[in-house]
Amino acid sequence: MADIRFDGKVAIVTGAGAGLGRSHALALAARGAKVVVNDLGAARDGAGASLTAAQSVVEEIRKAGGEAIADGANVTKPDEVAAMVEAAMKQWGRIDILVNNAGILRDKTFAKMDLADFRAVIDVHLMGTAICTKAVWEIMRQQNYGRVVCTSSPSGLHGIFGQANYGAAKAAMIGFMNALHLEGAKYDIRINLLSPSAKTRMTEDLGIPPEILDRMTPEAITAALLFLVSEDAPSRAIVSCAAGGYARAFVVxxxxxxxxxxxxxxxxxxxxxxxxxxxxxxxxxxxxxxxxxxxxxxxxxxxxxx
CATH class of the missing domain: 1.10.287 (Helix Hairpins)
Incomplete structure (x- = not known):
């Protein structure tokens, strides 16, 4: 089988300053893609902002001979996302791949959760995914080509205690994908979901034993991501993955x-x-x-x- 490459392709990866997003951005660039490394630079709960993390990943890509630009757009703000897309178009003239990866956590049981924390998580994960996808959708339609991946979670597919906000956002992506799969089909826009578990700052305090956590590398997830944004990608697939294990999930x-x-x-x-x-x-x-x-x-x- 031929190597999967992205030469001539332009990708936007949100939340790419660390963890899964960083792994995705580095791997896309290593395989030929020009990458917009987007990261607000916020804390795990969404507080604060800094472009330092995104710039650091861009430097890694450039040192390895790749092309990348840093962007600090907040994915919940349509004007900032539009400016990010405009910058990518001005730099490279097209956008082929969107990886919706940005996210925050505000875990509490539903009884103790403020609705403000529920809304904040929905805004970043679900609305952020919709805003970024909307910003590139017409570009992909005009090109007759696009690959979109949304980052779901086992929390959305199966439920996790204390994550009613996060799980609701991640489950909603299934309906989002199903509709856009149908709407994008004649334009060769393919949309899929990742449902990953990996060793990142989002999972560092979940009580997973270190010997197991060490196997849950971001790179294992990125292997699935690269397939899902490739030329021969499927569409409307939910890929569950962790620690080198890969499965397809279905709503039946x-x-x-x-x-x-x-x-x-x-x-x-x-x-x-x-x-x-x-x-x-x-x-x-x-x-x-x-x-x-x-x-x-x-x-x-x-x-x-x-």
Whole structure:
């Protein structure tokens, strides 16, 4: 198999001053991409700002012979993101890849969480992803080419105690991806999700044993990222990855049951709950009409038996 390269491609990586974003930016540049290294330079909870981290990554890229520029745009501010995109277009004339990686944590149980902290996390992870994607979307449509990756999380796919805000933002990216997969298809814009676990400042105090944490390198996640933004990338894929393990996650539905009108009661649903919940047969749908088609087919089959 030929090496995956990004020669002639321009990438924007948000939250690229450290951790996963830094790893992504360095790897893209090493494989030929010109990279906008975006980082607000804030603390883990989003406080403060400094361009130092982004500039440091740019220096690493340039010392290795690559091309990069630093940018300190706050992903929640459309005017700053627009200026970042304009700078990339002025420098290189195109944008092929967007890696939505910027994020913050404000973990607390929902009972103790201020709504301001809930909103702040939603704003950075979900709205920041939407704002950055919107800023490059028309460029990618005009080019008939684009690759977008959003950074989800096991918290969004499966839930983590104390992360109602973070999990809600990360789960919402699934719906965002599903819609843009359909809207971008005829323009060869492909959009995917990463659901990573890695050793970064975001995970440093989660109580993971050091011998396990040391295996959870950012570079292991970046391998999946590079595939998902490549020429031959899939679209609408959720890739779960950690410590060298890679899997694909799906949103599926059980086959379900049909109840005729006179039996459509909560008691009958309760009585047949195990059958409704059975995972013996599940469906993966390409669009939102899939479940309705499944249920209508069951209703029609029942009608034919009457």
């Amino acid at each position: 539905e059980t086959d379900g049951i049909y109840l005729p009108p006179e039996e459509q009661t909560p008691e009958n649903i309760a009585a047949r709950w195990d059958e409704i919940s059975s995972t013996e047969k599940v469906h993966y749908y390409e669009a939102s009409g899939g479940p309705t088609a499944n249920f209508l087919a069951k209703a029609q089959a029942a009608a034919r038996k009457e």
